[in-house]
Amino acid sequence: MKTHPQIDVNDHDSIVVRGILKREPNPIKSRGRKQPKHASIQIKSEPQQVVDAEQGNNDMDVNLIELVNAEAHAAVESVGNEETYANWATAGAETESAAETVSAEDIIEFEPNQMHNDETHPELDHLIASNNVYMNSLAYFLCRDKQPLNIIQGEGFKRLVQVLCPIFRLPSSEQLAAHIGQRTQIQIAQLRQQFAHIQSLSLSCAIISNSDQQLSYLEVASHYNEGLHRRSKALSVQRLPLQYNVNNIVERLERICHRFDIDKSKIVCIVSRSDQLMENAVATLLGSQRHVPCFAHLLEELIECVVQRHEFSALCDKVRRCHGQQLKKLDVVGKPLSSYEMLERYVKQATQQHKLLATDALTDAELDLATDLITLLAPLANAVRQLCGTSIGWYPSASKALPIAYTVLNELKQPESAEQQHHQIVYDLRQFIIRFLEERFEDMENNTQFALSSLLDPRFRNMPFQNPSQVAKYMTQLYELYEEKGGEMPVESNEEANTDNYDIWAAYRAFSHEKHKHINMNETESMDEISSYFCSSISSLQTEPLLLWKDLVQFHPFLHSLAKKYLHIPASALPPTRIFTSGGEEVVAQDGKSLDEQLSNMVLLSDCTRDEWQL
Numbered sequence: 001m002k003t004h005p006q007i008d009v010n011d012h013d014s015i016v017v018r019g020i021l022k023r024e025p026n027p028i029k030s031r032g033r034k035q036p037k038h039a040s041i042q043i044k045s046e047p048q049q050v051v052d053a054e055q056g057n058n059d060m061d062v063n064l065i066e067l068v069n070a071e072a073h074a075a076v077e078s079v080g081n082e083e084t085y086a087n088w089a090t091a092g093a094e095t096e097s098a099a100e101t102v103s104a105e106d107i108i109e110f111e112p113n114q115m116h117n118d119e120t121h122p123e124l125d126h127l128i129a130s131n132n133v134y135m136n137s138l139a140y141f142l143c144r145d146k147q148p149l150n151i152i153q154g155e156g157f158k159r160l161v162q163v164l165c166p167i168f169r170l171p172s173s174e175q176l177a178a179h180i181g182q183r184t185q186i187q188i189a190q191l192r193q194q195f196a197h198i199q200s201l202s203l204s205c206a207i208i209s210n211s212d213q214q215l216s217y218l219e220v221a222s223h224y225n226e227g228l229h230r231r232s233k234a235l236s237v238q239r240l241p242l243q244y245n246v247n248n249i250v251e252r253l254e255r256i257c258h259r260f261d262i263d264k265s266k267i268v269c270i271v272s273r274s275d276q277l278m279e280n281a282v283a284t285l286l287g288s289q290r291h292v293p294c295f296a297h298l299l300e301e302l303i304e305c306v307v308q309r310h311e312f313s314a315l316c317d318k319v320r321r322c323h324g325q326q327l328k329k330l331d332v333v334g335k336p337l338s339s340y341e342m343l344e345r346y347v348k349q350a351t352q353q354h355k356l357l358a359t360d361a362l363t364d365a366e367l368d369l370a371t372d373l374i375t376l377l378a379p380l381a382n383a384v385r386q387l388c389g390t391s392i393g394w395y396p397s398a399s400k401a402l403p404i405a406y407t408v409l410n411e412l413k414q415p416e417s418a419e420q421q422h423h424q425i426v427y428d429l430r431q432f433i434i435r436f437l438e439e440r441f442e443d444m445e446n447n448t449q450f451a452l453s454s455l456l457d458p459r460f461r462n463m464p465f466q467n468p469s470q471v472a473k474y475m476t477q478l479y480e481l482y483e484e485k486g487g488e489m490p491v492e493s494n495e496e497a498n499t500d501n502y503d504i505w506a507a508y509r510a511f512s513h514e515k516h517k518h519i520n521m522n523e524t525e526s527m528d529e530i531s532s533y534f535c536s537s538i539s540s541l542q543t544e545p546l547l548l549w550k551d552l553v554q555f556h557p558f559l560h561s562l563a564k565k566y567l568h569i570p571a572s573a574l575p576p577t578r579i580f581t582s583g584g585e586e587v588v589a590q591d592g593k594s595l596d597e598q599l600s601n602m603v604l605l606s607d608c609t610r611d612e613w614q615l
Contacts (some may be wrong), residue, residue: 131168132614133614133615134165134168135171135176135179136183136613136614136615137613137615138152138171138176139176139179139180139183139605139613140605140608140610140613140615142176142180142602143180143601143602143605143606143608144606146602146603146606149173149176149177149598150173152170152171152173152176153173158170177598180598180601180602180605181601183605183613184601184604184605187604187605187608187612188259188260188604191222191233191235191260192260192261194224194226195222195224195260195261195262195263195266196261198224198225198266199266199564199565200224200266200267200268200564200565200568201222201223201224201262201266201267201268201568202222202223202224202267202268202269202270202271202292202568202569202570203220203221203222203223203253203267203269203270203271204220204221204223204270204271204272204294204395204570204572204573204574205218205219205220205221205249205253205270205271205272205278205573206218206219206272206273206294206573206574207219207240207273207278208237214242215239216239216240216242216244217237217238217239217240217599218237218238218239218240218249218252218253219234219236219237219574219603220234220235220236220237220238220252220253220256221233221234221235221395222235222260222262223395223568223569223570224568225546225564225567225568228544228546228547228550229544229546230397230544230546230567230568231568232393232394232395232570232607233607234393234603234604234606234607235256235260235603235604236256236259236600236603236604237599237600237603238252238255238256238600239599240252245277246277246280246281246284249277249278249281250281250284250285253270253281253285254285264285264286267286267290268290268449268565268566268568268569269282269286269290269291269292269449269569270282270285270286270290270291270292271292271293271294271398271569271570271571271572271573272291272292272293272294272573273293273294273297273573274293274294274297274298278291279291289448292398292447292449292450292569293443293444293447294571294572294573294574295387295396295398295401295404295405295444295571295572296384296387296396296571296572296573296574296576296579296580297572297573297579298440299380299383299384299387300336300337300579300580302380302433302436302437302440303336303337303340303380303384304336305432305436306336306340306377306380306429306432306433307336307339307340308336309429309432311369311373311425311429312339312343312373312429313339315343315362315366315369315370315373316339316342316343318362318366319342319343319346319362320342335580335581337381337384337580337581338581340374340377340381341381343370343373343374344374344381346362346370347367347370347371347374350362350367351371368423369423369425369426372423372426373425373426373429376412376426376429376430376433379407379408379411379412380408380433383404383405383407383408384576384580386400386404387400387404387571387572387576388575388576388577388580388581389576389577391575391577392575392577392578393575393577393607394575394576394577395570395571395572395575396570396571396572396576397453397457397545397567397568397569397570397571398449398450398453398454398566398569398570398571399453399454399456399457399459399460399545399566399567399569399571400571401444401450401453401454401571402441402444402445402450402451402454402460402464402465403454403459403460403463403464405437405440405441405444405464406441406463406464406465406466407464408437409434409437409438409441409466412430412433412434412437413434441466442466442467445465445466445467445470446470448474448477449566449569451465451470451474452474452562452566453566453567453569455474455478456545456559456562456563456566456567457545457563457567458538458539458545458548458549458552459538459539459540459541459543459545459548460538461533461534461538462475462534463538475530475534478530478559478562479530481558481562482528482529482530482558485558529555529556529557529558529559530556530558530559532555532556533552533555533556533559545563545567546563546564546567549563549564
């Protein structure tokens with residue numbers, strides 16, 4: 001028992017290697033005494049004593065030190081069981097003096113053989129991987145939900161994390177901010193590489209005001225094609241001065257382009273709210289004719305004008321007084337569409353119950369008027385819902401703007417029913433909406449980006465246009481571009497064809513294209529690809545345009561190359577859900593909780609997928 005090593009924790013010449021106390025090698029000192037065979041056995045409490053002495057260094061180091069090598073532990077148990085009796089029996093023959101003590105020099109670390117040194121340690125790898133997942137998940141939570149960094153300092157949050165994952169040590173706000181910064185740099189590098197390989201992209205920018213803090217921010221997103229799908233990516237949110245001007249906006253746009261290495265010659269256009277300040281900023285940055293007005297803001301402006309009319313607002317106020325609590329979720333201050341939805345819900349409930357919901361609610365005559373107003377505004381409300389889509393971060397395509405406005409106009413111009421003719425209020429409101437849309441529709445037809453995006457969308461082509469002369473003008477531009485390219489263009493190779501798996505339907509598509517071309521050769525031999533494209537029937541409205549072009553590229557390679565330049569343009573400067581619903585106010589409130597230096601990073605990472613976060 002005397003020959004067992006005794007650890008002197010006060011020996012400063014000792015170091016910790018993988019959780020085991022070990023002295024620095026010193027060739028001068030040598031005892032020349034043969035070590036007992038069991039001298040390599042480590043007492044399990046030894047590493048823990050050293051760990052406790054250095055507890056303040058790093059919590060993660062504690063977790064790593066506490067892991068005991070399973071193979072070493074098995075060897076210790078085996079040696080202890082086999083040799084205990086033999087060593088004790090021979091101890092009396094080798095009695096040493098009672099005053100002699102074993103120094104720290106005698107401590108020998110259990111050294112596995114060379115073959116064991118190359119083996120992996122699954123416990124360590126699992127712990128390190130788990131820690132990375134925990135950190136990424138925590139950063140994903142903050143960026144995705146746009147929570148402030150100091151939320152992790154709350155006592156309740158700490159308790160929640162401790163209960164859910166006791167082995168995870170919460171980082172400090174500074175450590176988490178550094179981790180988010182690292183993820184941001186990775187994302188910026190990936191986007192730079194992606195932007196370097198794409199041929200064109202468009203930007204959308206909006207000025208967001210926080211009335212509580214009296215602050216304004218410039219929010220910028222990019223839109224581009226990735227394969228057969230259209231992608232939108234939030235790039236940055238930058239604070240504006242209290243009294244901002246054109247130069248302030250241009251300076252921040254230049255800064256964003258430099259940060260992501262965006263070549264300005266690749267930017268087709270910038271979508272923003274239609275006002276003189278933003279139009280001048282876009283003209284300064286890119287030149288004239290590169291600004292696209294936000295179609296979602298146009299519809300918001302129209303609905304706001306309708307809701308503010310006395311005949312409509314009086315009905316809403318009366319319903320609000322009687323059923324404000326029941327319809328509170330639908331009635332959102334500052335969102336004009338919510339007033340329409342509140343009145344629509346009330347009319348449906350009153351119609352289903354065949355009586356008024358309260359004695360002081362709308363009278364029979366007022367209910368009839370409200371019903372006619374809801375019927376009149378139904379196409380407009382449905383257009384807004386189509387723009388909003390199913391996701392709060394979804395951007396609609398600009399190719400849908402002209403077809404939606406064209407359809408609403410034609411619906412409103414249809415002959416009125418006999419019941420609607422009895423209400424002069426409904427007639428006046430109908431004429432007001434028609435005049436409003438006709439004025440804006442003319443401006444939209446004159447916008448090159450709006451027009452070409454609709455013309456090159458196989459779902460719409462040249463149908464949603466009112467002015468034939470404008471269509472002829474754009475057709476002339478297409479022919480001029482076609483001649484500049486040298487007429488016929490080679491068909492682009494299909495990227496998806498280079499796969500290991502044979503696709504029977506891809507082969508069928510190729511054969512059917514050749515057969516279709518052969519059958520219609522006599523009919524279309526005098527037509528070029530532009531004429532044949534616009535003479536063909538429109539495609540399915542339920543399919544994305546880039547997927548439709550996958551089949552059409554065989555016949556119209558030039559128009560396909562041009563379509564990829566315009567079909568990524570959005571119809572809105574912000575996701576429409578943020579414009580028409582309370583989601584926009586929630587986003588502004590969450591952004592106001594973040595520090596300026598962290599807000600841009602968190603916005604950039606907010607729409608990263610779980611795969612990009614490695615979750």
